[in-house]
Amino acid sequence: MDNACTTQSKSHVLLDLDGTLLDTDSVAEEVLKEFLAKYDKQWDGRGDEQRLGKRPLEAAALIVEDYQLPCTAQQFMTEIWPSFENMWCKAKPLPGAVRLIKHLHSHGVPMALASNSPRKNIEEKLFYQQGWKESFSVIIGGDEVEEGKPSPQIFLEAAKKLQAEPPSCLVIEDSLVGVTAGKAAGMEVVAVPSIKKQASLYTEANCVLNCLFDLRPERWGLPPFEDWIANSLPIEPWYIGGPVIKGFGRGSKILGIPTANLSADELSSTLAQQACGVYLGWAGLSTRGIYKMVMSIGWNPFFDNTKKTIEPWLLHEFDEDFYGEELRLVVVGYIRPEAKFPSLEALIEKIHEDRRIAEEALDLLPYSQYQDVPFLRTALST
Numbered sequence: 001m002d003n004a005c006t007t008q009s010k011s012h013v014l015l016d017l018d019g020t021l022l023d024t025d026s027v028a029e030e031v032l033k034e035f036l037a038k039y040d041k042q043w044d045g046r047g048d049e050q051r052l053g054k055r056p057l058e059a060a061a062l063i064v065e066d067y068q069l070p071c072t073a074q075q076f077m078t079e080i081w082p083s084f085e086n087m088w089c090k091a092k093p094l095p096g097a098v099r100l101i102k103h104l105h106s107h108g109v110p111m112a113l114a115s116n117s118p119r120k121n122i123e124e125k126l127f128y129q130q131g132w133k134e135s136f137s138v139i140i141g142g143d144e145v146e147e148g149k150p151s152p153q154i155f156l157e158a159a160k161k162l163q164a165e166p167p168s169c170l171v172i173e174d175s176l177v178g179v180t181a182g183k184a185a186g187m188e189v190v191a192v193p194s195i196k197k198q199a200s201l202y203t204e205a206n207c208v209l210n211c212l213f214d215l216r217p218e219r220w221g222l223p224p225f226e227d228w229i230a231n232s233l234p235i236e237p238w239y240i241g242g243p244v245i246k247g248f249g250r251g252s253k254i255l256g257i258p259t260a261n262l263s264a265d266e267l268s269s270t271l272a273q274q275a276c277g278v279y280l281g282w283a284g285l286s287t288r289g290i291y292k293m294v295m296s297i298g299w300n301p302f303f304d305n306t307k308k309t310i311e312p313w314l315l316h317e318f319d320e321d322f323y324g325e326e327l328r329l330v331v332v333g334y335i336r337p338e339a340k341f342p343s344l345e346a347l348i349e350k351i352h353e354d355r356r357i358a359e360e361a362l363d364l365l366p367y368s369q370y371q372d373v374p375f376l377r378t379a380l381s382t
């Protein structure tokens, strides 16, 4: 849903940190799993939605309650905090975060970082992200205002320090409390939900995006990106490999578009940094060769799958199945978010358009240079 009908051009951007720019959830989850095990409890992510974006003590109280821990929220925080501190070095930027910060900073668009996390905690996280701290004109932590999000205070305080009027500020947030805070501050809000299945709840936001790659700054009167090539966006290449597994058995049968599914399970943490969506790249099949490919990663909204899948369509006519064969992918470009099409025909038509984009774009630099990477060739020799 992208109803970005802006009322006025924006001159300042106010960004949330956790879940919007930095994937701290995967790191926090690792710490919590370990910590709960000490209390003989199994971390299962229950209550994630309620905790998203809350200030640490509030989130802690919810965890103590959800997992029936024999301690107070304060005790829990005191005990677990040191483990978080030495884990922030493992937090990775979310898709498009570095690109957006560099883009706005290089175009002189003043930015503020407004996070519900305490100021000290923000500084620790920023310490590991090259060039981030100096890109923000203003940084405000949840402990530097009376009330945390969903109160508008933190965004109003950020606008004041930026000497900007609220209507000229664009807020970018991943959580419902953050969106509420931005709207209550009289600002327009772009939501990039970190829990994809929750996207339909973000009705207050002016625009809901799948990931930051899909942000069109020009719609808010901000400088446009200039890095899209042939309807695709070059990304930091990422490498996936594994045996070809059974998917939902409908690629070739229902769509006439067979996809060689790869397991997404062991990739869950890296996938957190790889947004769901439609990508292009190169595929190496152990016994056959290297091919252009176009693929989807996500829940296939049209079918609303229960689990995330990686579904590359190799752009070549194979005369038989190749389940079990070692498939290597080098993913080099982003095309679009997955969409819930109104009909199967519309879905099929869109996927064929994706194929045409991939066919053409992969002949161009920077994509064409990855066709011969050793990672793909190694697959051939196994």
Ligand code: ADP
Binding pocket: 244, 245, 246, 247, 248, 249, 250, 251, 252, 253, 257, 258, 259, 260, 261, 312, 313, 314, 315, 316, 317, 318, 320, 321, 322, 323
């Ligand atoms: P499933 O998704 O359950 O595996 P599909 O109908 O999508 O079933 O068929 C996928 C299988 O078809 C792949 O695992 C592969 O063995 C085979 N296949 C044949 N041609 C292709 C192709 N061009 N791209 C991907 N897979 C192909």
Ligand code: RBF
Binding pocket: 247, 248, 249, 250, 251, 255, 257, 259, 278, 294, 295, 296, 299, 300, 301, 302, 303, 304, 311, 312, 313, 337, 338, 339, 340, 341, 347, 351, 354, 355
């Ligand atoms: N499924 C969706 O529900 N929405 C999409 O936008 C979508 N885009 C796709 C793009 C490509 C290039 C490919 C290969 C698949 C896409 N799919 C999408 C997944 C498709 O529905 C799935 O491959 C089949 O259902 C087979 O499992």
Ligand code: MG
Binding pocket: 247, 248, 249, 250, 251, 252, 258, 259, 260, 261, 311
């Ligand atoms: Mg398939």
